[in-house]
Amino acid sequence: MPYRPTHRQLEYLVAVADHGHFGAAARACNVSQPTLSAQLRLLEDRLGTVLIDRGAATAQPTPAGQALLPLARSVLETLDELVRVAGAADSGLGGLIRLGVAPTVGPYLLPPVLEALQADVPDLELYIREERPVQLEPAVRDGALDCAFTPWPLRDERLNHEVICEEKIYLGLPARHRLAAAAEIPVAALGGERMLTLGRGHRLYEQVQALCAVSGAAMGEDYEGTSLDAIRQMVSIGMGLSLFPAAYVASEFAKERQVVLRELSDWPMLRRVVLAWRTGSPRQLHFQRLAILARNALSALSIEGLKLAPIGGSTR
Template identity: 50%
Template sequence: MPFRPSARQLEYFSALAEVLHFGKAADKCNVSQPTLSSQFKLLEESLETVLVERSAGVVSLTAAGERLLPMARQVLENLDEFVLAAKAGQGNLGGLIRLGVSSTFGPYFMPYLLPILKQAYPGLELYIREDRPGLLEEQLRSGVLDCVMTPDITRSDQIEDRILCHEAVVLAVPRTHPLAGVGVIPVSMLRGEKLLSLGQGFRLHNDVQELARAAGAEFRQDYEGTSLDAVRQMASIGMGLALFPAAYVASEFGKEPNLLLKRVEGVPLNRTMSLAWRKGSSRAGHFEKLLSLSREAVLSMQIDGVTLPPDGSTKDT
């Protein structure tokens, strides 16, 4: 590895060039003269370049010293800017957060969170990536993302996670379906029914699969949707029944006249949304504050079926 001057060595060089006296330069840098002299000599030896002339107590810059001094001062200025930028980021959760959000949750939650974040940390830059939970978790582990909001996260010794909220999942039934008149549907009444789903990689895909297995229903893998909107449209024209999370229902079902929402009895239909980051991250404090603000956003949603965990706090930790 090539030699790199230390910041202190460049500080000694800059001070010496300013006062042209070893003793005064040492006072300016709050070190002893032998310390400054020995470090400056090491700098010259390592660079194989004489930076100052010394004769009869008079110090002057050599041609090489004159040429290198502006560069040394620029390096020190850049280091100062580096520290200032870091300190500025401390007041804005690090300045930038690369956040991954499940595409079945983010579009219906972020409009509540973003104004709260903007008010609390106006200088924060937020890079948001929506994707399937499995891909988000992979990008979190690889360092592409700083943290993720995802349902029913896969537990790992590489990931630290905190519960953001619990979200109910309900069954959508066409108005013309025989089950439309049933208030709460026993799971046994779904035997033989066709169930629609999102594609693989979504947690709802697994939920539908488990419901079909428990009920003896038909899991329609030949008609898997790429989005909740696509699944809703398929269900509305009678292609099958479908599961939808509460935040999506609150956002999108006001314009859906052809489907009725039903609770299924006999199986737990809900999901747990979590905020997760890499275990041991030095930014854990930032993510804990993001979690606190995210829980405030959950409260502001006022949606039936979206609830904080029992010990959920809206205060910064």
């Protein structure tokens, strides 16, 4: 079996690099300086290379030591994560969860969920990162994030999910548009219209793209919005039409007078929002509980066009 450094040896190496002094490193690691020095000597002997330059005024890593430092830090962080996950598995939903959220979901559905989590799980610590769905999925798969609220479908088959809710998607038109007076609009009526959308990597981009393909509408390729607010402003001044999810409509359209919302009579305009996590995660039960808490929090709201998913049965 090849030689494997101990975690203490790696800890000592990192401490010396951080403090630049054997004595300070030993104090930081709560060991005597001779113990620390002896373990680093043993590590160097077994690896066959010098890792610390002891001749300088301060203890500095050699080139070999510098090359090993990122790996040593990564191993120590992984061991810390192992301990954290093991503790969380016993203690239930709590500790740190690194949560990803899509920009079209977070501002409009996340606040009531966060409020409920603070009340029900006060020891839960959340780190929240907003990214496009195309970036969230690999981040969850590779462990940079624990889970993510994101629109369905998921492209990565290595992710499990629970459906949180299903939203209607409305067609937004300028108030003076020729179709604005219609109660419902057939897909064919959109032929030749210009559709605005968020940039690539958003599921709404894909939905607009699909709608253009069946209706004969044109994608506004010269403008890709960075937010739903930006798209709404573009629609309000007559630059085109777009799609808006129900939760966004409930949050932002109360005082909107320049954009009207309509449903298409012959095209399914829905999207699902899911909580996704890595298949095989030891915290799957925690994420399923998080999904239940999210549904319960949203059930207290009255959002037209938003339907909660049943508990269970929607995990892939």
